[in-house]
Amino acid sequence: MVRTRFAPSPTGFVHIGSLRTALFSFLFARHHGGQHVLRVEDTDQNRLVEGALENLVHVMNQMGIEFDEGFYVTDDGSIKERGGHGPYLQSKRLEIYQKYAKQLMDEGKAYYCFCSEERLEELRKEQTALKKPPMYDRHCKKLSADEIKSKIEEFSAKGGSASGGKSAGKRPVIRFAIPNEGQTVIHDLIYGDITYENKVLDDQVIIKSDGFPTYHLAVVVDDHLMEITHVIRGEEWLPSTPKHILIYQALGWQPTQFAHLPLILNPDKSKLSKRQGDVAVEDFLKKGYLKEALINFVAFLGWNPKTEQEIFSLNDLIAQFDLAKINKSGAVFDLNKLDWINGQYIKLKTDAALAELLKPYWQEYGTKTEKFSGAFLTAIAALEKERLKKLSEIGERTAYFFKAPDYAPELLVWKKSDKEKTKSVLSDLLELFKNLPEADYAKEKLELAIKKFIVDKNYDNGSVLWPFRVAITGLEKSPGPFEAAAVLALGLGKTEILQRIETAIKKLS
RNA sequence: GGCGCUAUCGUCUAAUGGUUAGGACAAGUGGUUUUCAUCCACUAAAUCGGGGUUCGAUUCCCCGUAGCGCUACCA
Numbered sequence: 372m373v374r375t376r377f378a379p380s381p382t383g384f385v386h387i388g389s390l391r392t393a394l395f396s397f398l399f400a401r402h403h404g405g406q407h408v409l410r411v412e413d414t415d416q417n418r419l420v421e422g423a424l425e426n427l428v429h430v431m432n433q434m435g436i437e438f439d440e441g442f443y444v445t446d447d448g449s450i451k452e453r454g455g456h457g458p459y460l461q462s463k464r465l466e467i468y469q470k471y472a473k474q475l476m477d478e479g480k481a482y483y484c485f486c487s488e489e490r491l492e493e494l495r496k497e498q499t500a501l502k503k504p505p506m507y508d509r510h511c512k513k514l515s516a517d518e519i520k521s522k523i524e525e526f527s528a529k530g531g532s533a534s535g536g537k538s539a540g541k542r543p544v545i546r547f548a549i550p551n552e553g554q555t556v557i558h559d560l561i562y563g564d565i566t567y568e569n570k571v572l573d574d575q576v577i578i579k580s581d582g583f584p585t586y587h588l589a590v591v592v593d594d595h596l597m598e599i600t601h602v603i604r605g606e607e608w609l610p611s612t613p614k615h616i617l618i619y620q621a622l623g624w625q626p627t628q629f630a631h632l633p634l635i636l637n638p639d640k641s642k643l644s645k646r647q648g649d650v651a652v653e654d655f656l657k658k659g660y661l662k663e664a665l666i667n668f669v670a671f672l673g674w675n676p677k678t679e680q681e682i683f684s685l686n687d688l689i690a691q692f693d694l695a696k697i698n699k700s701g702a703v704f705d706l707n708k709l710d711w712i713n714g715q716y717i718k719l720k721t722d723a724a725l726a727e728l729l730k731p732y733w734q735e736y737g738t739k740t741e742k743f744s745g746a747f748l749t750a751i752a753a754l755e756k757e758r759l760k761k762l763s764e765i766g767e768r769t770a771y772f773f774k775a776p777d778y779a780p781e782l783l784v785w786k787k788s789d790k791e792k793t794k795s796v797l798s799d800l801l802e803l804f805k806n807l808p809e810a811d812y813a814k815e816k817l818e819l820a821i822k823k824f825i826v827d828k829n830y831d832n833g834s835v836l837w838p839f840r841v842a843i844t845g846l847e848k849s850p851g852p853f854e855a856a857a858v859l860a861l862g863l864g865k866t867e868i869l870q871r872i873e874t875a876i877k878k879l880s
Numbered sequence: 881g882g883c884g885c886u887a888u889c890g891u892c893u894a895a896u897g898g899u900u901a902g903g904a905c906a907a908g909u910g911g912u913u914u915u916c917a918u919c920c921a922c923u924a925a926a927u928c929g930g931g932g933u934u935c936g937a938u939u940c941c942c943c944g945u946a947g948c949g950c951u952a953c954c955a
Contacts, residue, residue: 378955379955380954380955382955412955415953415955418954418955488952491952491953495952501881502881502882503881503882504881504882504883504951505881505882505951506882506951544953562884562885562886565884565885567883567884571882571884571951573951573952576952576953578953580953583953585953585954586954590955605949606885606886606948606950607949607950607955608955609884609885609950610885610949610951611950611951631885633885633886634948636948638891640947641947641948641949642948668892671892671893673892675892675893675894677893677895678894679894679902679903679904681905698893699885699886699887700885700887701886701948701949702891702892702893703891703892704891705892705905705906707905707906708891708892708905708906711904711905718918755917756918757917757919758917759917785914785915787914831914832913832914833914833915835914836913836914837914837915839914840914840915841914844915846915846916847915848917849915850915850916850917851914851915851916852914852915
């Protein structure tokens with residue numbers, strides 16, 4: 372049984388890279404009929420963020436990434452935990468890590484380290500100055516039993532006193548003793564076999580002085596205990612993987628399989644970061660990117676089905692997903708392509724569904740959607756469907772439907788026409804509309820009537836259609852005049868059209 | 881500095897030991913059109929460099945170069 376997990380630390384927002392990692396681990400699990408676990412890695416007490424867990428679970432839920440174990444959103448919107456391998460919050464598993472750390476100590480595979488932060492810093496400085504790799508010098512590994520005993524007493528005497536800075540905590544740290552010889556080989560499902568010399572590996576701290584484990588211990592213990600079969604994570608973890616394998620071996624366990632994902636990059640090719648634009652999934656959602664588009668786009672960063680199909684639903688992805696089709700080089704996060712995919716998904720929506728999605732964005736813009744009929748909103752959605760790249764654009768683009776537009780009089784004059792002609796065209800048009808029966812305000816009838824009007828009056832299209840459209844929309848760029856007018860009549864009645872034409876004539880006077 | 885990874889159009893990528901190196905986004909041009917968008921057609925745009933192996937290498941190997949990642953009591 373394949374079991375994968377997504378194991379983020381709760382930072383307060385969901386990074387786009389995390390989304391892809393979660394997506395791939397979900398796709399892999401589902402593709403193989405396996406299970407997907409959500410475990411939260413909150414072992415850094417200095418970086419706790421209020422509400423981060425809730426936010427994380429809600430975003431995952433919203434994106435349609437499911438977890439069989441871990442945390443989930445209940446019907447009433449609260450967060451609950453489930454599954455037989457819990458707890459799924461690392462801060463609630465402290466005794467477990469302690470137990471295995473002790474086991475390693477007892478077997479001589481780990482040791483207490485009493486070195487102060489200052490000493491460590493000094494050491495690093497010296498090593499760097501000598502152009503040597505900064506590594507722990509294993510000073511405390513050589514301590515005798517008596518020395519250890521007295522050091523421990525000294526440490527507890529200090530208690531939690533603030534005197535010695537952060538490093539003078541209550542307890543020493545525990546370091547994992549890396550073997551000085553030999554090699555460790557990673558069999559990565561994406562990168563292939565990678566060999567590391569053990570001697571270049573540092574003696575990692577596995578239990579911090581506050582009693583919390585570091586990532587390296589916690590990840591190994593939890594993945595083992597939670598019966599994870601495949602660890603799918605970002606490429607930034609590749610260099611610490613040999614340490615993890617060594618810990619597995621020290622504990623007498625079989626390592627999981629590993630699949631490291633290529634990084635997602637900023638336009639300058641550095642690791643995608645907050646500094647260079649939005650990286651929070653929440654922000655993209657807020658801007659009006661559809662979850663389907665986000666999923667589709669992110670799936671194509673580093674993976675592709677090797678066909679020419681570009682649009683994939685989550686189910687398509689599950690069916691097609693294959694680790695062997697993931698490539699090894701990092702991928703730049705290209706907003707242009709995201710916009711395009713988003714536009715594609717917007718076009719795929721029905722008019723009514725799109726209108727529904729648009730409501731919050733109209734509200735945000737200040738439009739009281741409850742005052743207008745569903746048919747009206749749907750008709751507007753239909754008009755904008757092929758123009759919209761992001762839902763958040765809707766407010767500004769369609770403001771004229773809800774409130775008479777304001778615009779400069781010159782905008783009414785078509786480039787091949789002039790002010791006087793425009794004025795008389797609009798006056799003629801006003802007459803036409805005054806006599807137009809209500810039933811003829813439907814788009815097709817309206818179009819027929821106006822086209823006939825143009826022929827009868829011997830006008831040309833531009834000198835009629837341009838000012839008419841501007842009178843209705845007040846915009847230089849907008850949907851066509853017939854559909855805009857028809858939708859406007861549907862929502863606000865035919866008199867609104869007469870009024871807007873009258874306003875236009877006045878503007879030219 | 882050490883260790884590791886990577887390298888095809890601007891971007892995401894496909895392909896093969898032999899192809900006119902393909903597609904998509906973006907860009908540009910033209911068509912449709914009152915404007916915008918859509919749509920259609922077209923154009924420009926790439927195998928990092930040097931050595932091998934081979935009849936032949938963009939593909940396999942080595943070296944170099946570049947970029948990135950890691951190098952914490954952060955994950």
